[in-house]
Amino acid sequence: MSNAYTSFTHTTYLFSCTDFFKENLELLLDFVQDPYFTPESVAKEQGIIAQEIKMYQDNPQWRLFFNLLGALFQEHPVRLDIAGSVESIRQITDEILYKCYHTFYHPANMGIFVVGDINPEAVLQQIADNVSKRNYAPAREIKRIYPEEPSRVAKKSVSQKLSVSQPLINLGFKDFAVSPQQPVQGDELLRRELVSDILLSLIFSSSEELFNNLYEEGLVDDYFSYGYTGENTYAYSLVGGRTKDPELLYQKIMEQLGRLAKKSFKKESFARHKRKILGGFIKGFNDLEFIANNYLAYRFKGINMLAFPRILESITLDEIEASFKEHLLSDNHAVSIIYPQEKGEG
Secondary structure (H helix, E strand, O other): OEEEEEOOOOEEEEEOOOOOHHHHHHHHHHHOOOOOOOHHHHHHHHHHHHHHHHHHHOOHHHHHHHHHHHHHOOOOHHHOOOOOOHHHHOOOOHHHHHHHHHHHOOHHHOOOOOOOOOOHHHHHHHHHHHHHOOOOOOOOOOOOOOOOOOOOOOOOEEEEEEOOOOOEEEEEEEOOOOEOOEOOOHHHHHHHHHHHHHHHHHHHOOOOHHHHHHHHOOOOOOOOEEEEEEOOOOEEEEEEEEOOOHHHHHHHHHHHHHHHOOOOOOHHHHHHHHHHHHHHHHHHHHOHHHHHHHHHHHHOOOOOHHHHHHHHHHOOHHHHHHHHHHHHOOOOEEEEEEEEOOOOOO
16 A cells, blocks of 8 residues: 655655565655656646645535634744645646755655564665665755744634534644744654643543533533644644534633643642553554654654653653643633534535
């Protein structure tokens, strides 16, 4: 099986196989290093991508998420849909694609991770042999130019009507300590991620009071989720799911945050959630795709994935309390809601 995907920060090409590994790896190495673009092939892909963009415009979860990012961030390009717009992709030419390729597709800006029952030395030799025959020029510095991102959110709320049976809500908290003016990477970024993960788990986990109260009131179900996303130049926490009353759910969450601000988290709960996060990390090593995807994603953020247990263990309850006051109790949050369409709307 082969596939590819683009995130906000990188493009990944991947394959999995049960046999002919060497041949599959050679094919992967070749097709990311031998581009072939023509005006005709670009035009064909533009039509395909335009249809995908239009399809996602009607996808409730997609719109819920990107509407929230547009509310959280004023200038950072993370606020823009990864695929672009129909108008923007029409401006792409084969010359632009070749320019992008020659800027970013250099071994110095690429990484490869192989996991499975393989011979590491043989794999490294195959990669070295494939790359050495291409006579790459020395890599030039890639200058990434970001606009300055204000600490405040762009807007407090955004809503849209789409074809859903029940309203959807995402509540986002902007981490203003991470920005293009103040980039974070390496152990510092991993630590920030783990502190936020513990904090969110302490508040929103299904084992905690808030979730159970909301569940009993019928305001959340098993699709309720939470998480922290941290990259070098932006970061945010996100909480949400489907609900019968998004305004009441938002009110209940903010009231609970206010109550928690008046007391400390219990040491026993803190230790339990740390163990839960460590257990989830260790469990992930049963999944080869988890290992490959996470190792590379962390690598491009300057993080050694294997530092996870060490940094997690060193986090203190005082750090959690400080993060709560800085991150979740600030005014830097926004709400995105998708409401059901009325009959005849659309």
